[in-house]
Amino acid sequence: MTASNSETLRRFIDAVWNKGELDAIEGFLAPAYAIRHDPGDPWDGKTLDAAGLRERIRISRAPFPDQRFTILNCFEDGDQVAIFWTWEATHQGDIPGFPASGKSIAMSGATIYSFEDGKIAGHWQVADRLGVMQQLAQR
Structure with a gap:
């Protein structure tokens, strides 16, 4: 099945x-991964x-190695899956x-992933x- x-x-x-199991990526991805919309992400608009x-994931995880996404809701429609999520982490790297x-940081967001033949082919995210920058700036 x-x-x-x-x-x-x-x-x-x-x-x-x-x-952080980065070697597992190949098993999930289509040949190209398009970041269609992700404001504030240095990879926004790129195909990887x-x-x-x-x-990208290695660099993103480096300051927050204990990060954890929690999926609050998940909706599937054809070749797209939308998730609403929260993220929590400890700021351990520059x-x-x-x-x-060492601060505990949290944020929320929504991401729509696209699929091709059962493999993840990209995302659109807000x-x-x-809020993360504001939390980091607090003394």
Whole structure:
């Protein structure tokens, strides 16, 4: 039995984003991964291969190695899966302008993932990155 796209996405979020199992990326991805809309993300508008996405996730996780996404809602429609999520992490590594602080940080967002032949092919996302920066700036 083939996994649904939403099941595949849940496994991807848990293994790759939450646990940092970057070598697992190839098993989840289509040949090209398009970041269609992700304001504030340096990769916004880019199309990546597995190595490029692995590097993006490595860099994104570095300051927050204990990060955890919690999927609040998940909706599947054809080749798209929408999730509403929360994210929590401890600021353990430097970000330009924000040296590691040990602060607990949280944000929320929504992401629509697209799939091709059961593989993740990209996303469109809105996330509260400003809220993260405000939390980091608090003394």
